[in-house]
Amino acid sequence: GAVVSQHPSRVICKSGTSVKIECRSLDFQATTMFWYRQFPKQSLMLMATSNEGSKATYEQGVEKDKFLINHASLTLSTLTVTSAHPEDSSFYICSARGGQGESEQYFGPGTRLTVT
C-alpha cells in the first residue's frame, strides 16, 4: 500500500515552454501533497504544500507564478513549470500524506526535468 506515482519520469523541454508534472496517490486519499526540488547530492527542498481543494502554500523564495500547483482531487496534484529556463532543470519529487492526523509521508519516484 501507500504508492505514489509521478508522470513523466523524465522530460526535456525547450527554454520558454511550460511543463506539467502529475502526482497521484494510487491506493490512498491524500489530503496533503508536497512538492520538492532536489539538486545533485543535496537534501530535499520543499517548494510548496497543497491541500485538496485549496490554494497551495509556497515556501519563501519559490515563485508561485512560475511553479503552478493544483490539487484538484484527493488523488491528484500537478506542478506546472511555466516559461521554463535552464536553471529550472532539476529533480522534482512529490509526496503525499493521508488524513490530517496522519504523519506518514510517501514519495513519488521523481521527475527529471531538463530545460535546453
Place this chain on the structure above:
Amino acid sequence: GENVEQHPSTLSVQEGDSAVIKCTYSDSASNYFPWYKQELGKGPQLIIDIRSNVGEKKDQRIAVTLNKTAKHFSLHITETQPEDSAVYFCAASRTGGFKTIFGAGTRLFVKA
C-alpha cells in the same frame, strides 16, 4: 527555525558490518521521526519510523532509537549488504499538518 542535523555526511563500511547514522532535532514538539532511503535517480522510500512515545523500534536488520531528552535519534543497520548502499535521510515532524524537516542526508557505501 526548526532544524535537523545529520551525521555523518558519508559513511563507508565493509559488507557485514554495522552502520549508524545520527540525527539531532531542534523542535521539542516534534513527535514523529521517519527515515528514508533514496537510491540514485529515485524518490525517497520510507524504511522505518518512530514516534515520541517509543524509545526503540526494530524491523529485521534496521532499528531506530530515540532519546527525547537529548533530542537525538539514530538509525542502525546491521549485517550491511551492498544493496544497502544509498542516501539515507532522517526527518522530524509533528502531527497536525506541520511540515517535515529533513536532515542533509548520509551517503552510505557498503563495500563487498
